[in-house]
Amino acid sequence: MPVLVMKFGGTSVANLDRIKRAAKRIGVEVAKGYDVIVIVSAMSGKTNELVGWVNETSPLCDAREYDAVVSSGENVTAGLMALTLQEMNIPARSWQGWQVPVKTTSAHSQARIEEIPSENITAKFAEGMKVAVVAGFQGVSPEGRITTLGRGGSDTTAVAFAAAFDAERCDIYTDVDGVYTTDPRVSEKARKLDKIAFEEMLELASLGAKVLQTRSVELAMRYKVRLRVLSSFEEQSDDAGTLVCDEEEIMESNVVAGxxxxxxxxxxxxxxxxxxxxxxxxxxxxxxxxxxxxxxxxxxxxxxxxxxxxxxxxxxxxxxxxxxxxxxxxxxxxxxxxxxxxxxxxxxxxxxxxxxxxxxxxxxxxxxxxxxxxxxxxxxxxxxxxxxxxxxxxxxxxxxxxxxxxxxxxxx
Amino acid sequence: MPVLVMKFGGTSVANLDRIKRAAKRIGVEVAKGYDVIVIVSAMSGKTNELVGWVNETSPLCDAREYDAVVSSGENVTAGLMALTLQEMNIPARSWQGWQVPVKTTSAHSQARIEEIPSENITAKFAEGMKVAVVAGFQGVSPEGRITTLGRGGSDTTAVAFAAAFDAERCDIYTDVDGVYTTDPRVSEKARKLDKIAFEEMLELASLGAKVLQTRSVELAMRYKVRLRVLSSFEEQSDDAGTLVCDEEEIMESNVVAGxxxxxxxxxxxxxxxxxxxxxxxxxxxxxxxxxxxxxxxxxxxxxxxxxxxxxxxxxxxxxxxxxxxxxxxxxxxxxxxxxxxxxxxxxxxxxxxxxxxxxxxxxxxxxxxxxxxxxxxxxxxxxxxxxxxxxxxxxxxxxxxxxxxxxxxxxx
Known part of the structure; x- marks a missing residue:
């Protein structure tokens, strides 16, 4: 079965209704025949609450404890998403970072993913599981402690899984419906791009277009992971959103993309x-x-x-x-x-x-x-x-x- | 160093101030020369919130996902407690169930602890760590999935650690100041007991005195773990609360204890x-x-x-x-x-x-x-x-x- 990675950010899983909506999207892809790996963020607001507690407790805190605390938000969403899918009769289970395991460096609160062994999840797919729901943003260090990946970590998790599982595509569901030629709040003529090259996206991301984090785009470019950015708040057709891909996939483009x-x-x-x-x-x-x-x-x-x-x-x-x-x-x-x-x-x-x-x-x-x-x-x-x-x-x-x-x- | 186990329930760690107050109590025991293992519950209300989400999502839910979700509350408290202790210059770190590991059966949502290897934590004590903060109520199954222990699970965790580490005593901090001859709300003549035998406590616990869960008392009796029940809301002397112990430790007692x-x-x-x-x-x-x-x-x-x-x-x-x-x-x-x-x-x-x-x-x-x-x-x-x-x-x-x-x- 081809593998598809789908990532849902905090606003896309902000409450049980939105989790259900996301689950329906996942169901559509399962029905197409994909084995799906879903990466989830914490419900929006949850990570901030946890970070707030940590900062109030210890302003210059032990990053290892910071990671142990703030990673819990993603675990909650992963379990709830697995349950929601099961209610829809889609065989699913949740995975926390250490269970996969998502092996990272020991650089707590800004760890880098080093390896994602695919055996455990692949074995479950072979047994009939259709969806692996993975808590984003987290991993485990060589010392067996929980790590987090820093800003944009869930996007990075998604791309890393897409690379490790040789996924057909990595769909990033967010609160915007794609990448625009510029911010629509600044220019009403801004137009959504159907496709954009990795290099362009990289420049746009690092220049302040907040759709995707630089790190995840870098990773996608290195492993040639086709990324699609699309909205979790709209009904989606197959060519919705913006595809971030190798420039060879883009036949014609404007001199200036954005x-x-x-x-x-x-x-x-x-x-x-x-x-x-x-x-x-x-x-x-x-x-x-x-x-x-x-x-x-x-x-x-x-x-x-x-x-x-x-x-x-x-x-x-x-x-x-x-x-x-x-x-x-x-x-x-x-x-x-x-x-x-x-x-x-x-x-x-x-x-x-x-x-x-x-x-x-x-x-x-x-x-x-x-x-x-x-x-x-x-x-x-x-x-x-x-x-x-x-x-x-x-x-x-x-x-x-x-x-x-x-x-x-x-x-x- | 002698080991002391201290357990703080949900109301005792309900917010950052209470966590700080509990940390001060821990500091007192560290100053006496103990290596301390602290078992924490989730901040009060948090587990109910998580259980509510799970029940709303899936009324007859997959207990494995239930456990993955509801165990996250304890992880948050464990990290925050470790940070609070570090701020007081007490070397501390948090441990989640799977990190110890707390090995349990696979009976999700009502798992039983089978083994707690002491090597990892003992090694850290030898390196100078003074407090191991352990997330209560949780463990890991032979399949590597997160389990929870069911009602009163954190008390059970505490007693099991006291047994595994041959602790001098297991102090259960709660919102009452001990075990009474009867419920003070029913009889104003109710008197706090200084000591009570395991067997008596077991009968009282299973008869509805809600201070300690039956399961944790059974375990304490089996392994002869001296249990002390005391309030986290009062300044404590060394003989505060009620000691639940072997009847040989109780010199004289009333015919009827309660x-x-x-x-x-x-x-x-x-x-x-x-x-x-x-x-x-x-x-x-x-x-x-x-x-x-x-x-x-x-x-x-x-x-x-x-x-x-x-x-x-x-x-x-x-x-x-x-x-x-x-x-x-x-x-x-x-x-x-x-x-x-x-x-x-x-x-x-x-x-x-x-x-x-x-x-x-x-x-x-x-x-x-x-x-x-x-x-x-x-x-x-x-x-x-x-x-x-x-x-x-x-x-x-x-x-x-x-x-x-x-x-x-x-x-x-």
């Missing part, structure tokens, strides 16, 4: 830093040690042996970065004039694998922004993406203008 | 049953198959080859018993005249190991009841107990009169 943005960005500039080899390593090593996630980096042209170094980072990490750099200056590790902070910026990006073969995208992007009087503060590019940092107040305008200019409302 | 009662009793009489060998086996076999828990049984003197058979049972099992017996009559398996049901009775018992050596207790009990005009419907006796079935309206009066007559307000 416009992504990220609101919570800040820009910091170290003014008058000595321009000598190793200086960037000192600065960004220090920031990395402080747990700051630096994104874009630009270095100005050097004058008289000194230069300005600009980088972007999430807004909520600004004070941490300031503290780290000031400490570095105080201990003589780094000499610079001033530290300029701009907390009111946003990042806007255009993404598309078509850029590889078609030139002029960057020029067109800059012209569109310039025509609307939007000043670009920082630019970075990759093979399939161009990102700019602009004043936050222009963000919506920039997204809409770019969406129009690249005609994303039209299919290729 | 008066127990049970309100929800019913009496059924099969009138004019053929009095021939095997008839009792047919009747009570049929009731047992129907899941009816028959308690007291009395058979009248036989007249002309026919007799009346009377038995008591919990009120809520009456209709089930009627149905089973009527079916038996219809199929010709049993011939009887009428089925008389009295749903308004109560059971009152006096219990005490002193009865073994002292006679006249029964006579005194019957006289006390008779003096108050209370009619006795059924009598049963054991070596250390006399129980009577009376009209429910006289229950409180009977309890108070017996408590007075046997002078239970006074210590021996």
């Amino acid at each position: 416009v992504a943005f990220s609101r919570d960005e800040a820009k910091m500039t170290l003014i008058s830093v000595a321009d000598r080899p190793g200086i960037a390593s000192i600065i960004f090593g220090c920031l990395s040690d402080a747990g700051v996630n630096v994104d874009m980096i630009v270095q100005n042209i050097s004058e008289e042996g000194r230069t300005d170094m600009t980088f972007s980072l999430p807004t909520d990490q600004v004070s941490r970065a300031e503290k780290a750099l000031d400490a570095l200056k105080d201990t003589g590790g780094l000499n610079f004039g001033e530290l300029d902070v701009d907390g009111d910026v946003a990042k806007v990006s255009v993404v598309g694998i078509g850029m590889r073969s078609q030139s002029g995208v960057a020029a067109k992007m800059f012209k569109v922004l310039s025509d609307d009087g939007i000043n670009i503060k920082v630019i970075t590019t990759s093979e399939i993406k161009i990102s700019v940092l602009i004043d936050r107040k222009y963000m919506e305008l920039a997204v809409q203008a770019l969406h129009d200019a690249f005609e994303l409302e039209k299919t290729a | 008066v127990a009662f049970s309100r929800d009793e019913a009496k059924m009489t099969l009138i004019s049953v053929a009095d021939r060998p095997g008839i009792a086996s047919i009747i009570f076999g049929c009731l047992s198959d129907a899941g009816v828990n028959v308690d007291m049984i009395v058979q009248n003197i036989s007249e002309e080859g026919r007799t009346d058979m009377t038995f008591s049972l919990p009120t809520d099992q009456v209709s089930r018993a009627e149905k089973a017996l009527d079916a038996l009559k219809d199929t010709g398996g049993l011939n009887f005249g009428e089925l008389d049901v009295d749903g308004d009775v109560a059971k009152v018992s006096v219990v005490g190991i002193g009865m073994r050596s002292q006679s006249g207790v029964a006579a005194k009990m019957f006289k006390v009841l008779s003096d108050d005009g209370i009619n006795i419907k059924v009598i049963t006796t054991s070596e250390i107990k006399i129980s009577v079935l009376i009209d429910r309206k006289y229950m409180e009066l009977a309890v108070q009169a017996l408590h007075d007559a046997f002078e239970l307000e006074k210590t021996a």
Whole structure:
């Protein structure tokens, strides 16, 4: 029997009615002849409740105990889903991470899956079980302790199972009906994509389109797992949602697949830093040690042996970065004039694998922004993406203008 | 290091504040030099919430999934308790049933503990861990699935750990401060007992004194685990609560240790049953198959080859018993005249190991009841107990009169 993996997020299993609705969707796939592996999240709100208790109990907590506590929400949903399926006369059972076992590293609260032996579940499929309901987001360490996978862990669980069982597809049921050319709340012309390439999805995911976590897309790309994102709140046809797949599966596509943005960005500039080899390593090593996630980096042209170094980072990490750099200056590790902070910026990006073969995208992007009087503060590019940092107040305008200019409302 | 087992019930860990209070009690015992094994229940209300979800999803549910779901409440408390202890700088970690492992039978939702290997936890104690926090009420079957132990399961877990680790004592923290001569809500003269023998506690527990579950007392008696029942809501001295122990530890005791009662009793009489060998086996076999828990049984003197058979049972099992017996009559398996049901009775018992050596207790009990005009419907006796079935309206009066007559307000 072909295997299908289906993943239901927290809002899709928020209460018993929604679990029942999800179970009906599973029933449809079982009727088609699939052996189905279902990955479930905790009922929405439950994980937050558990995390709240842990944080109140112990702010700098033992991550092993954190994992033991917060993983319990998924176990509840897995059992309830198995029971719901059984009530529909579909042979099903639940599996907790340690029962499969989902073998992970010992990096508690952000563990990585190392191996998912398929024997146990495959044997049950052979005995007539139709659905294995697996608690997402969790696994077991070599020491036999419960681990969790960190943000987006259930998506990652789903993709890892699809890879381990050589599944035909991995369907991610969520509260949106697919991947859009941009956020429909920002541009009413946003259009749902039928297909998108892994690389594009990866750029969109890491750029703030919150449909799929970067990690799960990376994993899907590496193991060529076809991912479908679709809504658990609508009746579904066979081609519903958006298929994230290898670019070879996509016959024609627009040069630009989508416009992504990220609101919570800040820009910091170290003014008058000595321009000598190793200086960037000192600065960004220090920031990395402080747990700051630096994104874009630009270095100005050097004058008289000194230069300005600009980088972007999430807004909520600004004070941490300031503290780290000031400490570095105080201990003589780094000499610079001033530290300029701009907390009111946003990042806007255009993404598309078509850029590889078609030139002029960057020029067109800059012209569109310039025509609307939007000043670009920082630019970075990759093979399939161009990102700019602009004043936050222009963000919506920039997204809409770019969406129009690249005609994303039209299919290729 | 001597090992101490401490068990905290649902109300004792109902929220983070209470968990903290319990952790302080644990800290006191750690300071005395004990290696402590703590057994925790789910936060009060949590198990009911989970059971409610399961019942709503699947009324006749797969007990394996039931267990997977309802066991999660204890896991949460175990992790939170370990974190709370760590915050107090007490080396602690949590253990779920399968991690110890607590090996049980496969009788899901009412599994029995078969073995608790002590190596894993003992090794951690040797490494300097001071407290092992174990999720109560749960274990793992030979098939590797999660089991639960049924009602009172956490008490049973605690006693089983005390036996497995040869603990000096097993302290059961609950919402009452000990075992009383009778329920203080029924007699204001009720007195807390400092010590009570296992046998007495067993009779009291099975007679409706809800402090400890019968099963855990049986286990404690078998393995000679000294049990202490005490309140988690009061400051505790070293001799707080009630010690349940071998009778050899009790120097002097009253002839009667306590008066127990049970309100929800019913009496059924099969009138004019053929009095021939095997008839009792047919009747009570049929009731047992129907899941009816028959308690007291009395058979009248036989007249002309026919007799009346009377038995008591919990009120809520009456209709089930009627149905089973009527079916038996219809199929010709049993011939009887009428089925008389009295749903308004109560059971009152006096219990005490002193009865073994002292006679006249029964006579005194019957006289006390008779003096108050209370009619006795059924009598049963054991070596250390006399129980009577009376009209429910006289229950409180009977309890108070017996408590007075046997002078239970006074210590021996």
